[in-house]
Amino acid sequence: MTVAESAPSARPDLPHVSDGAADDDIRAARAFAADARARHAQPGTLGASMARGAAIGAVVALPVPLIGPLAGAMVGAGVAAFQKLTKD
Numbered sequence: 001m002t003v004a005e006s007a008p009s010a011r012p013d014l015p016h017v018s019d020g021a022a023d024d025d026i027r028a029a030r031a032f033a034a035d036a037r038a039r040h041a042q043p044g045t046l047g048a049s050m051a052r053g054a055a056i057g058a059v060v061a062l063p064v065p066l067i068g069p070l071a072g073a074m075v076g077a078g079v080a081a082f083q084k085l086t087k088d
Contacts, residue, residue: 053080
């Protein structure tokens, strides 16, 4: 008997368990992704209007001195939210 034969293996072979746990995890991940896609801001919603207003505000604020794109985005999102919420 050699030393290599008598030494325990560094990685014991584990039996393959096929209980479906991995399949359940994959199904759960797919369901989560489908739910996230369904909750994504749809056109015409408050979130979509605020995102569009923030983008416009950030671009408009670039050439204005002392007003950065972050402040412009906040103002743009606020204006879009105000318009969306007060529309009758």
